[in-house]
Amino acid sequence: MIVARFEEIVGEGGVLTAPEDLAGYRADSTYRVEDGIVAVVRPIDTEQVAEVVRTCRAHRIAIVPRGGSTGFAGGALPVPGQNVVVLSTERMRKIRALDTVADVLVADAGCTLHELREAAAAAGRLLGLDHGGAGSSAIGGNFATNAGGNNVLRYGMAREQVLGVEAVLADGRVISPPRRLRKCNAGYDLAQLLCGSEGTLAIVTAVALRLRPAPLARATAMLGLVSPARALDLLVLAREYLGEAISAFELMSRSAIAFHNAHAGVAREPLDEPTPWAVLLECESTSRFLDLDAGFDALLEKAIDREIVVGGTVAASEEQRRGLWAVREGIAVAMGQARFFMVKTDTAVPVGCVPEFVTRVEAAATERVPGCRAMAFGHVGDGNIHVNVLPPNGMADDEFRGHGAALSRAVDDIALSLGGTVSAEHGIGRGKRAALERMLSAPELDLMRAIKRAFDPEGLFNPGKLVG
Ligand SMILES: Cc1cc2nc3c(=O)[nH]c(=O)nc-3n(C[C@H](O)[C@H](O)[C@H](O)COP(=O)(O)OP(=O)(O)OC[C@H]3O[C@@H](n4cnc5c(N)ncnc54)[C@H](O)[C@@H]3O)c2cc1C
Numbered sequence: 001m002i003v004a005r006f007e008e009i010v011g012e013g014g015v016l017t018a019p020e021d022l023a024g025y026r027a028d029s030t031y032r033v034e035d036g037i038v039a040v041v042r043p044i045d046t047e048q049v050a051e052v053v054r055t056c057r058a059h060r061i062a063i064v065p066r067g068g069s070t071g072f073a074g075g076a077l078p079v080p081g082q083n084v085v086v087l088s089t090e091r092m093r094k095i096r097a098l099d100t101v102a103d104v105l106v107a108d109a110g111c112t113l114h115e116l117r118e119a120a121a122a123a124g125r126l127l128g129l130d131h132g133g134a135g136s137s138a139i140g141g142n143f144a145t146n147a148g149g150n151n152v153l154r155y156g157m158a159r160e161q162v163l164g165v166e167a168v169l170a171d172g173r174v175i176s177p178p179r180r181l182r183k184c185n186a187g188y189d190l191a192q193l194l195c196g197s198e199g200t201l202a203i204v205t206a207v208a209l210r211l212r213p214a215p216l217a218r219a220t221a222m223l224g225l226v227s228p229a230r231a232l233d234l235l236v237l238a239r240e241y242l243g244e245a246i247s248a249f250e251l252m253s254r255s256a257i258a259f260h261n262a263h264a265g266v267a268r269e270p271l272d273e274p275t276p277w278a279v280l281l282e283c284e285s286t287s288r289f290l291d292l293d294a295g296f297d298a299l300l301e302k303a304i305d306r307e308i309v310v311g312g313t314v315a316a317s318e319e320q321r322r323g324l325w326a327v328r329e330g331i332a333v334a335m336g337q338a339r340f341f342m343v344k345t346d347t348a349v350p351v352g353c354v355p356e357f358v359t360r361v362e363a364a365a366t367e368r369v370p371g372c373r374a375m376a377f378g379h380v381g382d383g384n385i386h387v388n389v390l391p392p393n394g395m396a397d398d399e400f401r402g403h404g405a406a407l408s409r410a411v412d413d414i415a416l417s418l419g420g421t422v423s424a425e426h427g428i429g430r431g432k433r434a435a436l437e438r439m440l441s442a443p444e445l446d447l448m449r450a451i452k453r454a455f456d457p458e459g460l461f462n463p464g465k466l467v468g
Contacts, residue, residue, distance in 0.1 A: 002059050006041045006085075009051045014091065016040040025086055028071045029133070029336050030344065030431070036078035040066075040086045046166060046174060046205040049087065053203065053460070054172035056085055062463050063087050065199035067141025068112065070133035072346065073429020075145070075198045079464035087203060089140050096206060098123055103211040104163060104180045109140025109204045113147075116209070125211035128155025132329040140204040146196030148425030150328075153381040154247040154284070157425065158195060161209045165191040167202035170456040178208035193451070198427050199462040201455040215247075215284035219296035220321045223303070224275030224311035228355040228380070231279050233308045235351070235381060238281060241299040245292065248282040249381030251354070256331045256375040259390075263334035270327045273311045279380075280328045282321075331377050335388055341397050343389040343407045347415035348424035351383040357418055361387045364410045369403050371395075384424040387411060412438070428466045436467070 006015045016022060017039045025040050026033050038061065043049045056063050066076040066088045078084040089110035097106040100123050107116055113127075113134040120127040129142060131149025141147075143165065147158045155161070164179030175190065194202055225231055231251050238246050254276050260266070271278060285292040296314075303309040315321035335342065349357045362374045371392030378385040389407050391400035412422040412435045422435040437445065448467045455461075462468060 002055065002061065002085075003039055005055050006039060006052065009055065010041055010043050010048050014042045014044070014048075016042070025066065025069070025088070026077070028069045028074060028076050030072045031074035031077055033077045033080065036080065036082050036084060037086050038083050040088055042088045042091045044091045046168065046176065049092075049203055049205050050168045050172050050174055052085070052087060053168050053170065057170065057172065057458065057460055060458075061085055062460055063203070064462055065089070065140070065144065065203050067109065067138030067144070068133070068136040069141075070137040071141065071145055071429065072344070072426040073145075073198070073423075073431050073465075075427060075429035075462065075465050076141070077430075079430050082464065089138055089205075092140075092205065095119055098211075099180075100125060100211070102180060104208055105211055106178055106180065106206060106208045107139055108206050109143075110138050113137050113139055113142055120211055121214060123211075124214050126214045127161065127209060128212050129158055129161050132332050139207055139209075143195055143204055143207050144197060144199050145427045146425070148379065148382070148384060150248045150250070150379065152379060152384075152425075153249055154244060155212065159192055162191055162195055162207060163210055164208040165194055165204055166206040167194055167204050169202050170458065170460045174205075175202070176205075178206050180208045182210070196427070198429060198466050200452060200466045200468045201461065203461070213286040215286055216288055217285045217290075217292040218282065218321065219292050220280070220282045220315040220324055221296070221300065222270045222313050222324045222327070223279045223281060223300075223309045224271045224273065225277045225279060225309060226275060227277060228358050228376075230308050231277060231380060232352065232354065233306070234279060234281070234303055237303055237306070237308065238283075238299055241302070242283050242292075242295050245283040245285055245290070245295070246281070246381065247284045248280060248379075250280040250328050250378070251380035251385065252278050252280070252328060252331060252377045253375055254278070255373060256377040257327060259375060260327060260330040260334045263337065264330055270324060271311050271313060275311055280324055328377070335375075340391065341401045341404065342391070343404050343411070345387050345389075345408065345411045346384075346424050346426040347387070347411060347420055347422060348382070348384040349415055349418045349420035351380070353418040353420070354380055354383065354385050357385060357414060357420070358387065360414045361411050364414060365389045365407060368406060368410065369395075369400070372400075372403075372407075379425075383420070409435075430465055433466070
């Protein structure tokens, strides 16, 4: 009966129930579920979303909002044992406004990050959010997870792009339209509260995003280093030379690069002489009065002179630049596609603690599982370092899986002991709830639960995720 009502609301083609149609909705980048999805409902506009929410509320069936399902926390999937409706924004794809005077882009929640970046670029602007999942992830999902990615150092996380939001509340009312203002001190900032709420408070139907000037020049290099400590030396030096022009500072261990190469079947090394660590450094200028190449050359010369950098390659063309980024982004892809179990982490620590964090995680992992391989990579310019732990060669998948919880906990505990976080950018979803409880104080958890109750007293949205 509920399916027939959904069909009335969104049309027959907007509702999926056949097992073969649901197959594509059973996984995100990390998790997989075999059942629990009653129907996937795909509205095309906000009014349809509101009507679907009212219907689910009346039938007391929970809703799991879904964007591109590229998340790492299982947030867009039911928790085992549940029966839910998945509300997919995939048919909500309109760019509602692109204003190059106010520098604001307003888009439906289902637009992919990539298509919005392209639209901004076509208008001579930049949307300052980018990451390896841009091609498939939806802007609603990016907002709901407060996505980070490659350019946080310069442009901030998703929340720093957000001006306003349109969202459907649990009682079916709509907060609309998205505010487009840079300045608005009219009480609590609900857009910021919803940003990062992972589908637990409301369904996001549109967002207003700030645009930036498009870069006129870029300089990109992959630089070889002997240790993470040297990477921090390079970061400090780069800031001294190029200030806010630094747009990406990505650290990769040699083992992570080798893993990517093996996975992708790439024979050519990014650096002629492989080094234990590498940094992908990118700078951008939006002013024609800044000689970015001269600044970049001077920085590299000084870094070599001080023996901070021991090798490297500078991208001489856009193609070469993309080749360097393919290595960095390919690491996450390779780890995501690996056919064996590994411990994936999303920790961040104060930037100066990154070397200690890496050393302690390597030691803790080896102590628990001798021979395991800790591979570090991440957006180290903002302290976000993923250290994934892979099994020792030859260890059976099930045996290593048995160590998973203890290894994850050890990594999280080291991050927390350094004043860090268990979730830098992927969110809590269903997988990090216990870690969140260890990280937050009782008053913080109480407030979060009170906020959840205020927005969603009946537990309609994404139960079993975050604090819900
Ligand atoms: C190769 C690769 C690289 C990646 N790199 C990064 C990275 O560098 N940084 C980073 O932060 N992430 C990264 N990601 C993860 C992912 O792309 C982000 O988490 C993204 O923000 C998720 O968007 P999505 O549309 O796929 O959301 P989904 O996975 O569909 O959903 C994620 C969460 O948001 C909720 N949600 C989705 N849409 C809505 C909505 N309209 N209203 C309310 N709630 C909603 C869901 O319920 C769920 O809880 C990467 C992913 C891949 C595959």
